[in-house]
Amino acid sequence: MQQPQWTPSAERIAASRMDAFRRFANQRYGLQLADYPALHAWSVAQREAFWQAIVDFFEIRFHSPAQCVLREGPAMPDAQWFPGATLNFAEHLLRRRDGHPALVAIAEDGSREQLSYAQLAAHVAGLQRALRNAGVGIGDRVAAFMPNTWQTVVGMLASASLGATWSSCSPDFGTQGVIDRFGQIEPKVLIAAAGYRYAGKRIDLTDKLNEILPQLPSLERLVIVPYSRDEASPTDYKSVALTTLWQDFYQPGGAPQFTPVPFDQPLYILYSSGTTGVPKCIVHGTGGTLLQHVKELGLHTDLGADDTLFYYTTCGWMMWNWLVSGLALGATLVLYDGSPFHPEPTRLIDLIDAEDISIFGTSAKFIAALEKADVKPRESHKLPSLKAILSTGSPLAHESFEYIYREVKRDLCLSSISGGTDIVSCFALGNPTLPVWPGELQCKGLGMDVQVWDEQGQPLQGGKGELVCTRHFPSMPVGFWNDAGGEKFRAAYFDTFPGVWAHGDYAEETEHGGLVIHGRSDAVLNPGGVRIGTAEIYRQVEKVPQVLESVAIGQDWQGDVRVVLFVRLREGVTLDDALRDEICRIIRANTTPRHVPARIVQVADIPRTISGKIVELAVRNVVHGRPVKNTDALANPQALELYRDLAQLQS
Numbered sequence: 176m177q178q179p180q181w182t183p184s185a186e187r188i189a190a191s192r193m194d195a196f197r198r199f200a201n202q203r204y205g206l207q208l209a210d211y212p213a214l215h216a217w218s219v220a221q222r223e224a225f226w227q228a229i230v231d232f233f234e235i236r237f238h239s240p241a242q243c244v245l246r247e248g249p250a251m252p253d254a255q256w257f258p259g260a261t262l263n264f265a266e267h268l269l270r271r272r273d274g275h276p277a278l279v280a281i282a283e284d285g286s287r288e289q290l291s292y293a294q295l296a297a298h299v300a301g302l303q304r305a306l307r308n309a310g311v312g313i314g315d316r317v318a319a320f321m322p323n324t325w326q327t328v329v330g331m332l333a334s335a336s337l338g339a340t341w342s343s344c345s346p347d348f349g350t351q352g353v354i355d356r357f358g359q360i361e362p363k364v365l366i367a368a369a370g371y372r373y374a375g376k377r378i379d380l381t382d383k384l385n386e387i388l389p390q391l392p393s394l395e396r397l398v399i400v401p402y403s404r405d406e407a408s409p410t411d412y413k414s415v416a417l418t419t420l421w422q423d424f425y426q427p428g429g430a431p432q433f434t435p436v437p438f439d440q441p442l443y444i445l446y447s448s449g450t451t452g453v454p455k456c457i458v459h460g461t462g463g464t465l466l467q468h469v470k471e472l473g474l475h476t477d478l479g480a481d482d483t484l485f486y487y488t489t490c491g492w493m494m495w496n497w498l499v500s501g502l503a504l505g506a507t508l509v510l511y512d513g514s515p516f517h518p519e520p521t522r523l524i525d526l527i528d529a530e531d532i533s534i535f536g537t538s539a540k541f542i543a544a545l546e547k548a549d550v551k552p553r554e555s556h557k558l559p560s561l562k563a564i565l566s567t568g569s570p571l572a573h574e575s576f577e578y579i580y581r582e583v584k585r586d587l588c589l590s591s592i593s594g595g596t597d598i599v600s601c602f603a604l605g606n607p608t609l610p611v612w613p614g615e616l617q618c619k620g621l622g623m624d625v626q627v628w629d630e631q632g633q634p635l636q637g638g639k640g641e642l643v644c645t646r647h648f649p650s651m652p653v654g655f656w657n658d659a660g661g662e663k664f665r666a667a668y669f670d671t672f673p674g675v676w677a678h679g680d681y682a683e684e685t686e687h688g689g690l691v692i693h694g695r696s697d698a699v700l701n702p703g704g705v706r707i708g709t710a711e712i713y714r715q716v717e718k719v720p721q722v723l724e725s726v727a728i729g730q731d732w733q734g735d736v737r738v739v740l741f742v743r744l745r746e747g748v749t750l751d752d753a754l755r756d757e758i759c760r761i762i763r764a765n766t767t768p769r770h771v772p773a774r775i776v777q778v779a780d781i782p783r784t785i786s787g788k789i790v791e792l793a794v795r796n797v798v799h800g801r802p803v804k805n806t807d808a809l810a811n812p813q814a815l816e817l818y819r820d821l822a823q824l825q826s
């Protein structure tokens with residue numbers, strides 16, 4: 176019989192904030208919720224009471240009170256949370272003001288900078304003054320083209336403190352990718368790095384910036400963050416905006432002031448990956464983001480003021496926004512800028528011991544790559560501080576769960592979490608009070624009425640289907656930028672099932688109350704009419720030691736669809752019949768004959784987005800000779816050429 180891979184001790188459960196919240200809700204509302212399933216059921220059935228309890232438990236401060244918790248229209252997405260309430264996001268992230276470390280920024284070359292909460296507040300106060308003097312106020316857009324450093328966090332907090340809207344891209348975005356994003360939202364201020372380091376190289380951004388800047392006529396101020404204090408000069412940049420170096424733009428000092436804004440005031444603009452056209456600008460509101468993040472970090476991740484949280488992310492991925500909210504819990508955040516494998520695969524694992532990281536977040540791809548690189552942290556590192564590992568970006572394979580417990584640490588909560596840019600948060604995630612079952616996301620998020628539906632819109636009690644959320648939740652986007660009537664927004668999430676959020680994940684509920692995500696719905700393979708999630712195949716293929724990674728697509732073939740698998744192999748390995756047979760044998764033995772690829776093709780590279788997601792749809796389009804709309808969204812667009820006009824796929 177299947178056993179959990181980890182079960183929290185009674186002491187750990189009792190000490191968790193999730194359990195404290197359950198007791199709080201029981202006391203506050205005279206309830207007797209005995210466990211997480213009961214708490215979740217209540218949180219969905221009584222959303223108003225639940226979200227009010229989150230406000231109270233985390234001591235969220237409204238400058239003006241809300242008229243009510245929720246005012247709902249006839250159908251999603253028509254709803255307003257906490258109408259009338261005003262608050263400031265940055266105020267909550269800067270509640271702590273002591274000498275405790277707030278940010279530890281580590282660069283790839285090992286340089287380390289640390290800011291205490293008191294120092295962070297002083298920097299935010301200084302930058303806030305400079306931005307205010309530059310005319311930034313409620314609703315103005317402040318954009319950043321920045322690596323993951325402390326200056327980026329200061330920029331966001333200063334922007335949010337003034338009620339402005341923050342939007343960031345990482346410097347690995349291509350020129351057109353940045354123009355496609357910032358060009359739409361018309362920022363008043365751009366904070367940009369002069370350069371950054373990656374995989375041992377210093378990459379100068381002056382030329383790229385000089386291509387981007389003329390396309391951003393809205394800019395009034397450009398603030399350049401040099402590599403080091405004496406490099407870069409304002410005259411290097413061709414912009415209509417007044418250009419200043421970061422260190423000349425403001426003096427840290429004083430206490431920040433916080434402008435109260437309405438609950439729904441745009442806080443962040445994030446972007447869809449843009450693989451199917453110009454990226455959609457997804458606008459996230461202030462209060463919804465804050466409530467959802469304190470819930471997810473404080474309860475589901477059990478993050479507290481003594482924890483050190485690390486997430487490997489760039490500021491072009493929503494996990495950066497999620498990570499930064501850890502400040503609201505008074506935790507220390509470790510920011511890392513650089514390649515996760517430079518100079519060796521243990522680079523990030525080294526940080527755990529060096530910085531006493533208690534919660535380590537990364538991607539499923541990184542965990543799979545560590546295993547392929549035969550890294551065994553249990554043998555090489557001590558890891559006493561580590562209590563949880565988080566994984567996202569794509570489904571975490573069962574084998575990766577086994578790897579973590581076998582080769583990293585026995586006693587930790589391994590949480591595969593899933594949601595995304597669309598909601599700047601998660602639908603399903605971890606839980607310090609529940610066991611970890613192999614391959615499963617531990618639970619649905621509190622307050623999120625997540626269900627799995629069949630194609631007719633009927634809830635499934637088991638089996639695979641569409642992941643939906645049937646009730647409004649506070650971190651639903653406020654809308655899309657430049658979509659006044661909301662048509663594009665509705666079309667993106669509410670077309671499949673009117674009035675219900677369809678997330679585009681192909682998922683399954685488990686008997687343990689958890690979820691398994693089988694891949695993206697639009698990438699589902701359909702051979703002979705049988706729906707197969709791509710992750711079902713990847714999970715098997717990853718077991719083959721010679722395979723580093725793979726991408727599966729459905730090729731239209733003789734009136735049906737056949738499964739085609741592309742594999743990237745270890746250096747020096749060639750795909751021969753024996754290896755093909757081995758891949759097929761493993762897939763057949765663990766799934767069904769329908770999953771077995773009709774063709775397996777070796778490729779030198781697999782195209783992926785800048786945040787590391789393999790782009791099945793783009794590969795499928797190239798294989799079918801269809802255009803790929805926007806290759807600027809890809810980290811390695813040249814890889815797409817490897818899939819064009821392949822002789823192996825003509826017969």
Ligand SMILES: CC(=O)CC(=O)O
Pocket residue numbers: 493494567568569592593594595596600601
């Ligand atoms: C939480 C997530 O779902 C992050 C992502 O995969 O983009």
